[in-house]
Amino acid sequence: MKRFDLIEYQDRVRTTKSPRKLFELWSEVCWFYDHGYVGRYQLDEMKAVVWPHLHSLCSLQTAVDRSFRQSA
Numbered sequence: 072m073k074r075f076d077l078i079e080y081q082d083r084v085r086t087t088k089s090p091r092k093l094f095e096l097w098s099e100v101c102w103f104y105d106h107g108y109v110g111r112y113q114l115d116e117m118k119a120v121v122w123p124h125l126h127s128l129c130s131l132q133t134a135v136d137r138s139f140r141q142s143a
Contacts, residue, residue, distance in 0.1 A: 075103045093125045
């Protein structure tokens with residue numbers, strides 16, 4: 072059984088460069104929460120790190136996609 076370490080998970084979020092990987096991390100955190108291994112505080116702390124990082128990556132990906140469409 073994998074254990075939940077808030078600091079480790081937050082570091083993983085900060086170093087992840089893929090929106091898909093961030094969703095996978097978020098899914099793991101939700102699993103821990105749903106099964107009672109983490110409390111509301113840890114969930115909120117993870118949300119505070121995951122969602123802004125995910126938004127930034129998605130915005131960057133959208134900007135890159137637009138630039139390729141404009142140059143084509």
